[in-house]
Every structure is written in C-alpha cells, then in structure tokens.
Amino acid sequence: MIKVIGLIKILDASAFDTYRGQVAETVERYRGTVEFRGKKSLMPWNELGIGEFDAFVELSFPEREDAERWAQSPEYTRLLVVRAQAMALTLFGIEP
Numbered sequence: 001m002i003k004v005i006g007l008i009k010i011l012d013a014s015a016f017d018t019y020r021g022q023v024a025e026t027v028e029r030y031r032g033t034v035e036f037r038g039k040k041s042l043m044p045w046n047e048l049g050i051g052e053f054d055a056f057v058e059l060s061f062p063e064r065e066d067a068e069r070w071a072q073s074p075e076y077t078r079l080l081v082v083r084a085q086a087m088a089l090t091l092f093g094i095e096p
Contacts, residue, residue, distance in 0.1 A: 002067050003035070004059040007090040009052060015086035022079055030070035032061040053090070067093055 010016050024034050036058040061067040070076055071091075083089065 002061050002064045002093045002095050004032075004061065004067050004071075004091060004093050006057040006059070007050065007053040008055040008057065009088040010054045011087055012085050015082050019079060019082045019086045022082075023076075026073065026075040026079065027059055027070060029075055030061065030073060031063075031066045032059050032070055034058075035060045050090070051088075064093065064095065 008016075020037075027034055034057065037055070039055050040053055059067070061070065
C-alpha cells in the first residue's frame with residue numbers, strides 16, 4: 001500500500017471546489033480512495049522550510065504502480081488546467 005499526501009495552497013476557492021468535485025472519481029478509477037481531507041490548523045515546527053499551505057489530502061492506493069498510473073492518467077491530466085488555477089500543490093508518496 002502507498003499513501004499519497006498532498007499539501008495544498010488554495011489560490012482560487014471556486015476553482016478549488018471544481019477540482020475537488022472531480023478528482024475523487026479519477027482516484028477511484030485507479031483503485032485509490034480519498035482517505036482524508038482537511039484544513040491545516042497547527043504547524044508547531046517547520047524545520048524543512050515547507051511553504052505555506054492551507055489544506056491537506058491523503059489518498060490511498062493498493063500498489064505504488066496504481067498511484068503512478070493515476071498521476072499520469074488522461075483522466076487526471078485533464079484536471080491539470082483547473083488544478084493550476086485552483087492551487088499550488090506538493091504531492092508525495094509514503095510507504096510503510
């Protein structure tokens with residue numbers, strides 16, 4: 001299993017709502033699930049110098065290959081224009 005974590009800086013709330021309303025379907029198509037979404041409320045340390053972000057998302061995929069196929073998929077690629085308007089995004093995977 002792999003978790004894909006997204007740190008999100010919202011740039012346009014309306015575009016963000018549009019993106020958020022469509023992205024889960026693309027994740028599910030590649031055997032993934034949206035596990036958690038939330039707003040950042042506390043950041044007691046930032047020793048890595050991560051830029052400001054407003055929200056967080058956690059996706060889960062059974063295999064790393066599923067996450068990679070999703071990230072490069074035509075379904076997700078079609079959302080990149082609205083994503084660029086909606087947010088600045090840092091996306092990374094973690095495995096146990």
